[in-house]
Amino acid sequence: MMSLAYFNGNIIGIDDPVIPIDERGHQFGDGVYEVIRFYQGKPFMLKEHLDRLFMSAKAIKLEIGKEQEELEALMLELAGKSGLADADLYVQVTRGVAPRNHLFPKCPASLSITVKPARELSHQVRSEGVHIVLLPDERWQNCYIKSLNLLPNVLAKQEAFEQGCFESVLVRDGMITEGSSTNVFIVKEGKVQTRPLSRYILAGITRLAVKEITGEQGIPFIERAFRPEELLEADEVFLTSTTSEVLAVTAADGRQIGDGQPGPVTRRLYECFQQKIKAM
Template identity: 45%
Template sequence: MTWIYHNGEFKSRDTIHVDIEDRGYQFGDGIYEVFRIYDQQLFEVDAHLQRLERSANEIKMHLPVSRDTLARDMHELVQRNDILNGIVYLQVTRGVAARYHGFPSSDVPTQMVAYVKNMPRPTEDMQQGVNAILIDDSRWLRCDIKSLNLLGNVLAKQTASEHGAFEAIQHRDGTVTEGSSSNVFMIQNGKVYTHPATNLILNGITRLKVLKLCQQLQLEVYEKSFSTEEILDADEVFITSTTSEIMPIKRVNDQDIGPGIPGPLTVKLQEAFEKEIQAV
């Protein structure tokens, strides 16, 4: 049986139903997190839950349980489903209420659901590198909130797919922000650059881990914006996310990045990240 976490209880999948007036369904009025599972252990669970709490605060929504309780319940969900390597998807919406743009009354309970999914690590892509394209960033201005409003990201990812690319690297008036579902890093002359954690990007958990690894490896790292011209001229480019980990970009817009293979500093960071996984 597949177990689902629903409003604090563990239930079988076929008993879970979404109400047509759930505000997540009608408005995208909710937030979510995706946790990586390595050897049945959740990776960076505290960081994910801190970000979930921040997202909730930013949209003026109260989480129904504490971070400690959620961490315990997510671990139990993994164990109940006997998932070795995969993800946990956790979503919270503002609840079920008659359709009205304003918030429902405070006595309407939030709706929380989580499920697990087998997902192997993308080892081959991480070894060989992947392609990306550059596109305009047409999303809203609160990308720092991990909300359910992902249509802009979906359209960007679809555009990448239609061009045979793994990811769409977005930019605002020529300034690179982030990928459709990832953060973007550039390496030039041994220095690592990534867009600062403003409202224009999601402050990724893997992004934060990479910043720490750069410090440990004594790499110069700058949270500083860079242009589309600079990324095309970079020595190395990689993206980060919970599911893609540290993914080298070997080509952008049909132009090779460096020699068109994963660069030495990217590989060094991958090796350091691997040690972090093994230490979970």
């Protein structure tokens, strides 16, 4: 079992130097990406991830150069060669290698893939929940595109870390948008609420899984924007992402959420999410 990488046709070692200096992902952040979680060798919601990758590429006028089925087969091949049962697979497509110029070059896209052991959250984090900090949303206006331009997200995540928190939750025009790398949900009176899809948030794949689970479980699911005050006064708060799955929030800006423990709805959703994984 080992971490593996792929770059423009070659399977390589994870630490091999391969990116040319004029690669546009390196120069401009001119590209898009996805991360797919593998459980026991099986990818979770792979089609949905690939659909989003191709949507993001189309939004920035980037031709990936492979059909979706061809890219899927390549990713499954690399994951299989790694021998890793539980893995995080990152796929990244950029506008290619060309002399530095803001205008689009006439060259093929660059495709890179990495497969590494899945990052697991500790039992303590799962059982106790995490703390978050609220920060202004300083990102661009096309956050629905999963692009490589993540500097505002990186700065927000670092600020959370420096304040002893797991995540920064972002606020734009007085309303919660999402986390620096997560979607955000509140629970009030048994109803799960999250911001509607728009250009200001990413259409999270785990967000979609949670929406499906609430429908199956008969849990009310409401898509509406909510204010920071509503988050602070919620019965429960939780985050979702590919790597965090469903994760309880027990404090925000130093204020306790609910009774300070992961709530019953969050726990139920997490358990159902795990059942969804086992049923693959």
